Amino acid sequence: MSAPMDVPFLTVITVTREHLREYAAASGDQNPIHLDDELARANGLPGVIAHGMLTAGLMAERSQAWVKEVLGAEWEMSRFNTRFRSMVFPGDEISIGGLAKPGADEWTLDLKARNQKGEAVVTGSAAFRKVK
Amino acid sequence: MTIEERVGERSTAHRQVVTSEAIERFAKAVGSKMRAEAPPTYMTTLRAAEFELFRKLGIPLASILHAEQQYSYEPGGIPAGSEVEFVSVFKSFAQKRGKSATLSFLEFETDVYRLDGGERRRSGSSLTTIVVRGELP
Structure with a gap:
């Protein structure tokens, strides 16, 4: 059996409002807390926040790219679990990495x-x- | 009927054709190169059944925060052009007292099926946990 391997952290996005609009249109999640500062503030947030699933989607892609590059194309995703721990705001720079275990x-x-x-x-x- | 008593409530069955245009738009939004089949988190676009339950339960969309998301995938994925059917069920309800408000945790499970050539094949499933701050209807 192989040893665990590092999945190097890579910066995948600096979040913009345009990303949030694009993701809202592509995913169908038009929750106003991602699009409208006033409505976000009315719901107790400091302003619009990124969709958790945008970061999760980038995480899934980071994992797929690493697997394809290091393990090969004959592997497919069977499960994907995420927990949203902190809010992501426009201007945030997100990097993704971790540990791969066989x-x-x-x-x-x-x-x-x-x-x-x-x-x-x-x-x-x-x-x-x-x-x- | 309290919201807790409504655990087990199901959405209607939703159907959708996963077009190559929809896959491309989603793939671009998450930096994916996949085009022939849907990227793994494409399942999030099939939340109409969950949203139907949010509406039925009277939970305003803007009060919802996404806490956790789990997906499982059957081999074969969702190729472009497939028609899918999905149904959600309100799976669980729990409340915790937070620092400034009561937090309600609600889980919704969605099963996704591919409808190919008259066959209905399970494609994957999703478990969404949302948190709602404050009083629920």
Whole structure:
């Protein structure tokens, strides 16, 4: 069995309001807390926040890119779990990395998305199985 | 009927064709190169069944924060052009007293099926945990 491997942290995005509009249109999640400062503030937030699933989507892509590059194209994602720990705001720079652990017939990547202050904003894990 | 008593309530079945245009738009938004099949978190676009339950339960969209998301995937993914069917169920309810408000945690499970050539094949499932601050209706 192989040893665990580092998934290097890479900066994947500096969040803009345009990203939030694009993600809202692409995902169908038009919750105004992601699009309208006034409504976000009326709901107790300091202003618009990024969709948690935008960061999660970037995390899934970071894991897929690492697996394809290091393990090869014959692995596919079987599970993906994320926990949203801290809010992400326009202007935040997000980097994603972690640790990949081999199992009997799958690899599990434990991942963290950090903001520019080093705070974990989303944590998650992605499991990959070999395509039959 | 309290919201707790409504655990187990199901949405109607929703159907959607996963077009290559929708995949491309979503893939670009999350920095994915996938085009022939949907990226893993594309399942988040199939939340209409969850949103139907939010409406039925009287939870305003703007009061919702996403706490956790889990997905599982069957082999084969969702190829571009597939028609999918998905249904959500209100799975659980719990409340905690936070520093300044009561926090309600609600879980919604969604099963996604591909409808190909008259066959209905399970494609994956999603478990969404949301948190709502303050009083619920």
